Amino acid sequence: MNIVCIGSGNVATHLAIAFKAMGAEIVQVWSQDSKNAEILAALTKAKPIQSWEELDRSADCYVIAVKDDAIETVATHLKGVKGIVVHTSGATAMDTLAGAGSGYGVLYPLQTFSKTKAIDLKKVPFCIEADRPESLEKIAAIAQLLSHEVAEVSSEQxxxxxxxxxxxxxxxxxxxxxxxxxxxxxxxxxxxxxxxxxxxxxxxxxxxxxxxxxxxxxxxxxxxxxxxxxxxxxxxxxxxxxxxxxxxxxxxxx
Amino acid sequence: MNIVCIGSGNVATHLAIAFKAMGAEIVQVWSQDSKNAEILAALTKAKPIQSWEELDRSADCYVIAVKDDAIETVATHLKGVKGIVVHTSGATAMDTLAGAGSGYGVLYPLQTFSKTKAIDLKKVPFCIEADRPESLEKIAAIAQLLSHEVAEVSSEQxxxxxxxxxxxxxxxxxxxxxxxxxxxxxxxxxxxxxxxxxxxxxxxxxxxxxxxxxxxxxxxxxxxxxxxxxxxxxxxxxxxxxxxxxxxxxxxxx
Missing domain, CATH: 1.10.1040.20 (ProC-like, C-terminal domain)
Structure with a gap:
């Protein structure tokens, strides 16, 4: 599975490293912060990018782990990409992603992350949601790569x-x-x-x-x-x- | 060391069992609640008592672990006993024990206890205080039987x-x-x-x-x-x- 990681903060770092460890390929790390993008890209053998023109539009999955108020803008740049698009936010409605990717949803890890402290993601509850059953199946499979605790949770919940x-x-x-x-x-x-x-x-x-x-x-x-x-x-x-x-x-x- | 345990609740139970495990003898368990006194006495091979007339007045140490508002009354019954008298309360001034035993003080385990959940007392901070240096030495020795974390803390602190x-x-x-x-x-x-x-x-x-x-x-x-x-x-x-x-x-x- 090819993943593009959008964001380079605590959540992005923990998820990207865990995906890599589970055998997925992180093809790109997009971040506004070039320094952080380079660090995370180096850790996951990905390519750091800063402009949307460079985006690999054929990845299987686009994981958005940016500040809540930046998710909507990021989503506009992911219209028409091949893969599924997920955000990782507890406080953002799924439909903020409407129109992005070939399907969209939420992959929300219910945990607090610091870059300097290891977390066993297998025990972290991942709350998932999707625009339709086909997307839900894909997002569930992605979540199960990372954790034993995957629960379907609506935007309201x-x-x-x-x-x-x-x-x-x-x-x-x-x-x-x-x-x-x-x-x-x-x-x-x-x-x-x-x-x-x-x-x-x-x-x-x-x-x-x-x-x-x-x-x-x-x-x-x-x-x-x-x-x-x-x-x-x-x-x-x-x-x-x-x-x-x-x-x-x-x-x-x- | 001979200890009389006064009280049969959560704190009394954890402390008495730990003292016994460290080689001290629990000679008596006093409690208003005869059922609880019998249970704790059985666990520590002590004699359960309910009246102050039966009190062994020659023990080395009297550990009071009763409700805060009962400490003062208990202390009046411990005037003239041979050993040192301590209470285990966070919220009660040391001088509530004034006149009890051959010296008095506080042995306060800073932890929350349930009867059904084991606690490693060795890691529980014990806050100690005493009426005078000789008592402090004795109480410190008693506390160190139970825990690696012993700190002198005044009543105000x-x-x-x-x-x-x-x-x-x-x-x-x-x-x-x-x-x-x-x-x-x-x-x-x-x-x-x-x-x-x-x-x-x-x-x-x-x-x-x-x-x-x-x-x-x-x-x-x-x-x-x-x-x-x-x-x-x-x-x-x-x-x-x-x-x-x-x-x-x-x-x-x-």
Whole structure:
């Protein structure tokens, strides 16, 4: 299978390298950033390109992994190409690609990627969607090259999944940040909290989050909550977050 | 070393079993709950007791692992005992134990415990504090039986640590819960999010949370945030949480 990779960021890098490892050929890497395109092209023995005139229009698959707001423009350049066109975005409707390629769809890896950290893609859920059954079959085959966890998810559902990921992951990460700041202000190392963070994320792999909720709010321990709010009286933002989330925990238990 | 274990809940169970495994003798398990006392006593070959009259007053160490608001009352029963007295609470001042034992202090394992899930205590940070240097030495020796991670933490610092743990863990777990509800409402499995949750908690083991923050708020992607808030327009609580945490992320980047 010949693949053109459009984009050279974290997602593009992880996917292109994994495709290559599974025996696919990355024929070209398109990127506005010539430096990044060259790096990824070198890693995957592909040709780096920057202009659409150079695009190989006969590849089997075009994988778009660029910023969300650039997907629509990229798609206009992929009208009439031979292969199937997919984007990899959680937040972009499939029909943004309407008219591109011989069929189009979505190949959304539900994971957070950093260039410097290896990820076992086999365990990453890939959410797929397609314009028609023939395309779905092709995209499923492509997804299964990369992962054991492939699920068909509609554009509407994908929006919710992306939103749920913001709550479960982006917001949790920010809470890690807020707690690390709180510790630093009192000469305490964030390292002390790391095992607890690991265990909190591990617990919900096998039990529902509601079942394993701990802390003063779920115990109805008003005295401790009052003391905590008092400690936060000079940090209005943390005070507000503490109140809102504690009340939400209390409500969830009813 | 002879230990009396006061309490028979999650923390008491994990600690008593670990002490036993390290060669200490659990001579008694005191608990108001006779059933739980019997179970833990059986697991550690100890004698279950329910009345203070039966207390062995010559043990080397008395480990209090009861609900926070019961610690003070328990301490009154431990005046004049031969050994050292420690409580295991994150939120209770050391001096709640004033006058108990031949010395007193805190042995606080910074971890979340369930009776049904094994924990490697060796990697759990134990925060210790003592009424005087001689007690600190003894408590440090006891803590080092259980863990490689022993840190001296004052009562003031321990309050902050507990508060930071509420943010990083109790609140994160609640966000997992909210996202699982959101998914269920749209016929999506929470399983899809689990690898992302694992990776989010794994990333901050080696990088600062601020460095690895992802999502629309940190990118300043107002369009996606507007769409997300629109999806939440009938869930005022989630809407409020989304706005507050997104604004907090934006502020943190300045």
């Amino acid at each position: 994908r929006k919710i999944l992306h939103l749920a990921a913001v709550f479960a992951c982006n917001f949790s990460n920010h809470l890690y940040h807020l707690s690390s700041q709180l510790l630093a202000q009192h000469q305490l190392k964030f390292d002390l909290l790391k095992p607890l963070i690991t265990e909190t994320a591990a617990k919900i792999q096998y039990a529902s989050a509601a079942e394993v909720q701990t802390g003063p709010a779920v115990r109805g321990d008003e005295e401790t909550m009052r003391k905590h709010l008092d400690l936060l009286k000079d940090s209005p933002e943390l005070h507000h977050i503490y109140e809102l989330l504690s009340n939400s925990i209390k409500k969830a238990q009813r | 321990r309050k902050i640590l507990h508060l930071a743990a509420v943010f990083a863990c109790n609140f994160s777990n609640h966000l997992y819960h909210l996202s699982s509800q959101l998914l269920a409402q749209h016929q999506l499995k929470f399983d899809l999010l689990k690898p992302l949750i694992t990776e989010t908690a794994a990333k901050i083991q080696y990088a600062s949370a601020a460095e690895v923050q992802t999502g629309p708020a940190v990118r300043g992607d107002e369009e996606t945030m507007r769409k997300h808030l629109d999806l939440l327009k009938d869930s005022p609580e989630l809407h409020h949480i989304y706005e507050l945490l997104s604004n907090s992320i934006k502020k943190a980047q300045r």
